[in-house]
Amino acid sequence: xxxxxxxxxxxxxxxxxxxxxxxxxxxxxxxxxxxxxxxxxxxxxxxxxxxxxxxxxxxxxxxxxxxxxxxxxxxxxxxxxxxxxxxxxxxxxxxxxxxxxxxxxxxxxxxxxxxxxxxxxxxxxxxxxxxxxxxxxxxxxxxxxxxxxxxxxxxxxxxxxxxxxxxxxxxxxxxxxxxxxxxxxxxxxxxxxxxxxxxxxxxxxxxxxxxxxxxxxxxxxxxxxxxxxxxxxxxxxxxxxxxxxxxxxxxxxxxxxxxxxxxxxxxxxxxxxxxxxxxxxxxxxxxxxxxxxxxxxxxxxxxxxxxxxxxxxxxxxxxxxxxxxxxxxxxxxxxxxxxxxxxxxxxxxxxxxxxxxxxxxxxxxxxxxxxxxxxxxxxxxxxxxxxxxxxxxxxxxxxxxxxxxxxxxxxxxxxxxxxxxxxxxxxxxxxxxxxxxxxxxxxxx
Numbered sequence: 386x387x388x389x390x391x392x393x394x395x396x397x398x399x400x401x402x403x404x405x406x407x408x409x410x411x412x413x414x415x416x417x418x419x420x421x422x423x424x425x426x427x428x429x430x431x432x433x434x435x436x437x438x439x440x441x442x443x444x445x446x447x448x449x450x451x452x453x454x455x456x457x458x459x460x461x462x463x464x465x466x467x468x469x470x471x472x473x474x475x476x477x478x479x480x481x482x483x484x485x486x487x488x489x490x491x492x493x494x495x496x497x498x499x500x501x502x503x504x505x506x507x508x509x510x511x512x513x514x515x516x517x518x519x520x521x522x523x524x525x526x527x528x529x530x531x532x533x534x535x536x537x538x539x540x541x542x543x544x545x546x547x548x549x550x551x552x553x554x555x556x557x558x559x560x561x562x563x564x565x566x567x568x569x570x571x572x573x574x575x576x577x578x579x580x581x582x583x584x585x586x587x588x589x590x591x592x593x594x595x596x597x598x599x600x601x602x603x604x605x606x607x608x609x610x611x612x613x614x615x616x617x618x619x620x621x622x623x624x625x626x627x628x629x630x631x632x633x634x635x636x637x638x639x640x641x642x643x644x645x646x647x648x649x650x651x652x653x654x655x656x657x658x659x660x661x662x663x664x665x666x667x668x669x670x671x672x673x674x675x676x677x678x679x680x681x682x683x684x685x686x687x688x689x690x691x692x693x694x695x696x697x698x699x700x701x702x703x704x705x706x707x708x709x710x711x712x713x714x715x716x717x718x719x720x721x722x723x724x725x726x727x728x729x730x731x732x733x734x735x736x737x738x739x740x741x742x743x744x745x746x747x748x749x750x751x752x753x754x755x756x757x758x759x760x761x762x763x764x765x766x767x768x769x770x771x772x773x774x775x776x777x778x779x780x781x782x783x784x785x786x787x788x789x790x791x792x793x794x795x796x797x798x799x800x801x802x803x804x805x806x807x808x809x810x811x812x813x814x815x816x817x818x819x820x821x822x823x824x825x826x827x828x829x830x
Contacts, residue, residue: 398458399564400501405458408499409451412465415496416448419472423479430479440475444468459504466505469493470512474520482530487545491552498556501564506553513549517542606649609642616642665792666705667814670734670741671696673706677713678732690724690747692717694732702741703814704792712788713743715781716807720747725803740794741813746806757798761786785809 400408420441427437447468454460473489480486490513497509521528521538528534534541616639620632627635678692702709713732720730728748735742763783785807789796794811 398502399567405500409461409465412469412496412499413448413451416444416451416465416468416472419469420445420448423472423475426476427479432479440479443471444475447471459502462500462502462505463508466497466500466508467512469496470509470516474512474516478520478527482526482528482534484530490545490549494549494553495556498553498560501560506556510550510553513545514542517545606646609646609649612642613639613646665703666708667816668702668704668706668709669816670700670702670709670743671698673709674713674732674734674743677710677717680714690721690726690728690730692721692730692732694734696734697736699816700734700736700741701814701816703812704794708788708792709811712785712809715785716743716745716809719781719807720745723747723749723752723805725750736813737810739813740810742808742810744806744808746804748803749805750803752800752803752805754800757800760798761796782807 423444424437424441427440428434432440447464451461451465451468454464470490470493473487473493476489477483477486494506494509494513497505500506517528518539521534521542525535525538529538529541616635619635620627620639624632674694674696678694717730717732724730724747731744731746733742733744733746761782763780786796789809789811792811794809796810797808799806799808
């Protein structure tokens with residue numbers, strides 16, 4: 386309840402240093418204008434020159450002090466406020482308690498609210514009440530010009546203080562609204578600034594991704610293209626001198642490099658069109674896995690690894706067959722590239738309640754837990770050197786994760802010793818009558 390009530394009043398001290406300094410300078414200008422104004426008013430009221438100067442002297446002193454101590458907000462504002470309210474008290478005193486002169490208090494309190502600080506504001510209210518009460522008791526004719534107030538100065542001091550307080554409420558409302566507007570403006574500026582920073586960061590990331598793409602693609606494309614051109618030139622120039630075995634070996638190498646280049650291009654296209662790939666459907670898992678395993682993807686130079694598949698029967702994933710082919714192809718291709726020589730790559734598919742789990746395990750080397758934290762990021766090469774053995778643009782695992790997530794699944798990776806296992810979990814579904822059509826679509830790929 387207390388916090389709710391406090392929410393209706395201004396906080397204070399919310400102005401920036403620049404804004405406060407500008408307002409303080411303007412308020413001091415008003416205070417300085419009162420110095421000759423009080424002296425002239427006293428002269429016009431019949432006071433002598435020396436007396437008139439003495440009346441203006443307190444205002445002069447407070448005007449000087451409010452400027453010399455302006456580095457301390459509370460002190461400077463309180464001194465300027467005391468000077469302004471003193472001007473009101475002197476105006477009332479010089480006029481002999483004229484009712485119209487009391488209006489000066491209302492104007493000064495309104496000016497004080499420009500500070501948007503509680504200390505000078507409370508100083509102004511207390512000054513009005515104490516001035517009317519004390520001075521009214523000691524010298525009532527200098528404060529009030531009617532008999533009722535002269536007889537009961539404290540009562541009329543409370544009445545005047547009440548009216549000043551009522552006028553102050555209007556200032557408080559304006560003060561509160563001003564603070565709320567300032568807070569809203571600051572929040573808008575903050576959001577705009579963060580938005581600009583986010584856009585700038587995205588632009589920097591885009592530029593970096595473009596540079597990474599150009600660098601990686603130029604390197605990865607050059608190797609198979611060089612091999613294709615070289616083998617093609619060999620067949621063209623020396624075909625009549627090549628025996629059948631050599632010609633067959635050169636043709637296989639040329640085909641391997643062509644498939645390697647094809648795989649690189651496919652991954653680049655998939656990365657750019659992930660949002661366009663359909664992720665729903667019904668696909669026989671074993672059929673896709675067997676098809677991928679039986680293909681020579683040609684993305685490795687030949688580590689001698691053997692692929693073993695262990696499939697549960699009747700598993701159907703609720704994904705598009707092309708999506709599953711891309712996922713399995715990239716996982717198996719990644720395992721082929723990074724498997725230790727002479728080891729097995731094990732592909733398993735099994736049921737996990739409402740999901741179909743697909744795991745790919747291989748023995749690897751030079752891989753630790755820190756690598757697993759960034760292995761799905763685009764363009765990541767765990768071996769960034771130009772002489773690395775494994776090829777690729779670092780998009781395969783990134784594509785796999787995005788496709789799996791888009792299909793409502795998940796992917797995990799764990800490292801146990803030298804054995805690394807990727808586990809993909811996809812929604813399971815029952816085969817539909819149109820499954821035969823789906824299987825034919827897979828066969829076309």
